[in-house]
Amino acid sequence: MTLNAIMPTYRRAPLAFAKGQGAWLMTEDGTLYLDFAAGVAVNVLGYRHPALVAALCAQADNIWHISNLYTVPQQQHLAAKLTELSFAEQVFFCNSGAEAVEGAIKTARKYHASKGDEERYEIICFRGAFHGRTLTALAAAGNEAHLAGYGPPAPGFIHIDGFHLDQVEAAIGSATAAILIEPIQGEGGIVCVPDEFLIGLRRLCDTHGVLLILDEVQSGMGRTGKLFAHEWAAVRPDIMAVAKGLGGGFPIGAVLANKEAACGMTVGTHGSTYGGNLLAMAVGATVLDIVADADFLAHVNQTAQALREKLDELASNYGDIIQAIHGRGLMLGVQCVGNNMDFMVALRDAHMLTVAASNSVVRLLPPLIIGEKEIAAAYTALQTACDSLRAQQARVP
């Protein structure tokens, strides 16, 4: 038997986990790791959350999957919740972040086409963005390294460097369908888009008849202390891609849109076999009920503030290792002075899991359920990692 028949597309840590509980993972030999990666911002409620286990098991004992050829009340139920809690009026369910971004782009283009303006198909995007790994999502992000070897990128995407409204306005033309942006760039290194910039984009969109698409696949679902990150800027998008945290670990994606923006998405225009799968709907509705609760979000904000204070303290004590702390809520980035991989490995040696981003940032994306115990453990692990990097540097002649 071939021992490793997995395509080696990921740089994997030499670690495998046998059990999970809350914010903690355990290896086969019983070593505990504090999980501040959370499946890359997916496991918002940690491992073995009793309500999620119950929701999944109850649905698993009934129908797992039924096609979209039928009326599916469970989809209507989750869509109703999502629209009550957001700007949106209509929802399309899919299975991943990339699929949600694709659906969002299609919704925007179809909107203009249905208004008789098929020439409007261009999407204005931002350097450093990440929208997923499908060919169109790659073209949207425009990351050369990710696009290399996959043939000509899908046409219709324009890329702007930095967050300058004058440059965006200059790029808007008769072919512009939408502007697509992450409120906080995740893979790009926890780069917060200024609230005023998002507000300015909304104004530009209104002026020029362009749709505003937000990619909240990573920043959404309570991650920043609001249900969706754009709420901090009090900006209403037209279309939004959601995934990761919505399933709490069960694969799900969703395209949210206001009624006007969704007007082109009529019978036969889009589809996804697994989109709105019953297991996903059961878990998604449970995650949303818990995360959207005002007390839960207040807890996220308190926890985030307590963690941030500790991180700022570390940054001032270890200015030779940590350059700065970025981010909002529990979507945080440690900007390293040196190589982020070295820092990530030192943290892993101290039994804390994190995610690297861009070339010098280590992301902290803990489950939103962490408390004082986890913050204290994170502080200790970060301190241990900083001390060990310092000792390594002292040995370099």
Ligand SMILES: *Cc1c(COP(=O)(O)O)cnc(C)c1O
């Ligand atoms: C992870 C991510 C995606 C892609 O999600 P997949 O589920 O991996 O397809 C898209 N956009 C953002 C902002 C992400 O963080």
